[in-house]
Amino acid sequence: MKILVAFKRVIDPDARIKLTADKTAVDTESVEYKANPFCENALEEALRLKEEHDGEVVLVSLGGEDITQTIRAGLAMGADRAVRVEIEDKALDSDLAARIFAAVYKEEEDVDLFIFGKQAVDGDNNQVGQLTAQYLGLPQACFASEVEVDEDAGEATVTREVDGGLETLAVKLPAVITADLRLNTPRYAKLPDIMKARKKEIEELDLDDLEIEDTALKIEVVSLEEPPKRKGGEIVGSVDALVEKLKNEARAL
Amino acid sequence: MGDLFNPTDEHRALREMVRAFTEKEVDPQAEKHDREEAFNLPLFRKLGGLGLLGITVDERFGGSGMDAVAAVIAHEELSAADPGFTLAYLAHAMLFVNNLAVNGNDEQRERFLPRACAGEIVCGMGMSEPNAGTDVLGMGTRARKDGDGYVLDGAKMWITNGAVSETELGDAFLVYAKTGEGSRGLSLFLVEKGTPGFRLGQKIHGKLGMRASTTAELVFEGCRVPAANLVGTEGTAVISMMRNLELERLTLAAMSLGMARRAIEVMNRYGSERKAFGQPIREFGQVARHIAESWAEFQAGRAYVYRVAGELDLGTAGNRVDSDGVKLYCSTMAKHVCDRAIQVLGGYGYVAEYQVERLWRDAKLIEIGGGTNEAHQKNMARDLGRVDRIR
Numbered sequence: 001m002k003i004l005v006a007f008k009r010v011i012d013p014d015a016r017i018k019l020t021a022d023k024t025a026v027d028t029e030s031v032e033y034k035a036n037p038f039c040e041n042a043l044e045e046a047l048r049l050k051e052e053h054d055g056e057v058v059l060v061s062l063g064g065e066d067i068t069q070t071i072r073a074g075l076a077m078g079a080d081r082a083v084r085v086e087i088e089d090k091a092l093d094s095d096l097a098a099r100i101f102a103a104v105y106k107e108e109e110d111v112d113l114f115i116f117g118k119q120a121v122d123g124d125n126n127q128v129g130q131l132t133a134q135y136l137g138l139p140q141a142c143f144a145s146e147v148e149v150d151e152d153a154g155e156a157t158v159t160r161e162v163d164g165g166l167e168t169l170a171v172k173l174p175a176v177i178t179a180d181l182r183l184n185t186p187r188y189a190k191l192p193d194i195m196k197a198r199k200k201e202i203e204e205l206d207l208d209d210l211e212i213e214d215t216a217l218k219i220e221v222v223s224l225e226e227p228p229k230r231k232g233g234e235i236v237g238s239v240d241a242l243v244e245k246l247k248n249e250a251r252a253l
Numbered sequence: 254m255g256d257l258f259n260p261t262d263e264h265r266a267l268r269e270m271v272r273a274f275t276e277k278e279v280d281p282q283a284e285k286h287d288r289e290e291a292f293n294l295p296l297f298r299k300l301g302g303l304g305l306l307g308i309t310v311d312e313r314f315g316g317s318g319m320d321a322v323a324a325v326i327a328h329e330e331l332s333a334a335d336p337g338f339t340l341a342y343l344a345h346a347m348l349f350v351n352n353l354a355v356n357g358n359d360e361q362r363e364r365f366l367p368r369a370c371a372g373e374i375v376c377g378m379g380m381s382e383p384n385a386g387t388d389v390l391g392m393g394t395r396a397r398k399d400g401d402g403y404v405l406d407g408a409k410m411w412i413t414n415g416a417v418s419e420t421e422l423g424d425a426f427l428v429y430a431k432t433g434e435g436s437r438g439l440s441l442f443l444v445e446k447g448t449p450g451f452r453l454g455q456k457i458h459g460k461l462g463m464r465a466s467t468t469a470e471l472v473f474e475g476c477r478v479p480a481a482n483l484v485g486t487e488g489t490a491v492i493s494m495m496r497n498l499e500l501e502r503l504t505l506a507a508m509s510l511g512m513a514r515r516a517i518e519v520m521n522r523y524g525s526e527r528k529a530f531g532q533p534i535r536e537f538g539q540v541a542r543h544i545a546e547s548w549a550e551f552q553a554g555r556a557y558v559y560r561v562a563g564e565l566d567l568g569t570a571g572n573r574v575d576s577d578g579v580k581l582y583c584s585t586m587a588k589h590v591c592d593r594a595i596q597v598l599g600g601y602g603y604v605a606e607y608q609v610e611r612l613w614r615d616a617k618l619i620e621i622g623g624g625t626n627e628a629h630q631k632n633m634a635r636d637l638g639r640v641d642r643i644r
């Protein structure tokens with residue numbers, strides 16, 4: 001099996017973040033980066049499928065030279081090689097990212113699965129896997145909590161988490177799957193594999209290589225706001241007073 | 254790309270891996286194992302799976318082939334969560350595994366290292382005795398040549414990983430014993446559990462700190478080992494000892510860094526959250542001094558440790574001034590930092606929930622184990638007698 005895994009780095013989700021002065025982005029001065037947790041689930045699943053069925057796991061990442069460290073972390077977990085497409089973060093939206101992933105898919109031959117995290121924990125857009133499937137005309141199974149592949153039948157059985165329960169889909173390969181957190185527990189990179197990762201290949205492409213000319217963004221970030229500061233609580237004297245406040249102050253009723 | 258603390262991408266990846274593992278698997282179990290004075294063997298074996306037990310050992314023998322800086326990173330990160338557990342790691346990975354990798358021959362390496370690197374066996378090293386510590390050449394354990402082997406008699410004290418439970422010995426040890434007199438009379442032997450005449454004297458209880466590691470007395474009574482268990486040649490173990498002590502002291506200093514770092518994080522956070530007289534307590538000069546001095550001393554110690562680690566060649570001796578120096582400075586630095594953290598937290602600092610009381614108890618050990626501060630002062634002052642101008 002040949003499996004592509006979209007692998008994105010995000011600002012450490014546990015860190016406190018600040019907005020830039022113009023409030024259109026997060027200030028990246030001295031922030032720490034980590035691999036997007038959902039992408040780690042995607043990679044873990046790819047590695048397990050490879051262990052079961054043999055084959056190759058290829059990471060695909062979009063970004064500048066400075067994302068190499070995150071890519072190496074994925075290679076240390078066990079991916080065989082990586083493709084990095086040179087582009088600045090702010091020059092991307094979900095739609096362009098999906099078109100780039102689709103172009104990489106076409107460059108790589110004989111891909112059986114393209115696995116994404118269901119969303120990245122920075123923008124929480126939850127769009128790229130679905131859009132990529134659409135651009136490639138591939139079946140998609142999103143929010144996977146369980147994946148089984150039957151190579152002979154050329155089919156994957158995917159359990160997905162939907163509102164109110166689980167849905168099981170059978171998709172013909174090649175297909176796009178997006179990973180939910182409960183799909184698996186990502187492994188730690190072992191130290192010898194960290195050492196081996198530095199010798200693995202990272203192929204570098206740019207938009208010209210992929211013949212992508214239309215780089216116009218469909219989404220413009222107008223402004224970001226920090227969450228409002230929590231106001232202190234208040235103890236009310238009676239149920240009537242509570243109902244009154246819920247109705248007229250909080251407007252929750 | 255690289256900095257003093259993470260000279261290469263591999264070092265940085267190692268730190269991230271150990272930190273993620275530590276937050277998820279080491280932190281949650283630390284308080285319980287301290288309270289119960291119990292060694293977490295399953296967690297220890299996981300370090301083998303991650304390649305940490307053979308961190309400095311060649312890949313041929315099941316190791317990860319990294320350097321002293323990598324060893325320092327692993328100890329700093331683990332120790333921030335659980336110094337007791339980290340001490341067991343140090344005794345195994347530095348005092349046994351690295352010691353044998355550097356000073357043993359290929360037959361001995363093949364016999365022990367793959368299992369030790371994988372975490373299948375728990376190992377340690379025996380130098381101190383009930384009546385000889387700093388005065389190491391005053392040890393009483395003797396090895397007498399007898400046909401094609403040696404017979405050991407004596408006892409070793411304060412041996413980390415000496416026991417894996419209340420009654421059971423650790424699996425294999427490197428044991429220093431006298432085969433003659435003076436500095437050319439010291440030899441190093443491999444002794445395995447199950448060797449007739451080798452037994453657990455006692456598992457030591459009631460330790461102030463480092464309670465998640467076991468400490469034991471090992472007893473040798475007519476304990477016969479084959480000549481193949483002699484490490485290096487007879488009478489040359491002082492050099493082996495010096496080489497390994499440098500890494501031991503460096504990684505013990507790294508443990509102090511981990512403890513200090515965590516204590517600073519705890520007091521720094523608390524200083525913002527806790528309010529008194531209408532403002533966060535960090536606004537008060539007395540608390541500000543605790544936080545600021547701790548930070549500056551920690552950073553100084555950290556820079557010293559990583560500078561020395563970057564220059565340490567695992568195969569040679571000759572860095573004694575600074576391998577003693579980092580431990581002399583960082584042990585007391587961490588003890589003071591943990592003490593200040595307790596002071597900043599007040600009553601909350603005095604109970605287990607905020608971890609700093611445990612770090613404070615653990616931090617004290619580094620002033621004693623692996624060489625007392627007085628031994629470091631003696632060594633350093635003696636070696637510095639040869640230094641005229643400081644470059």
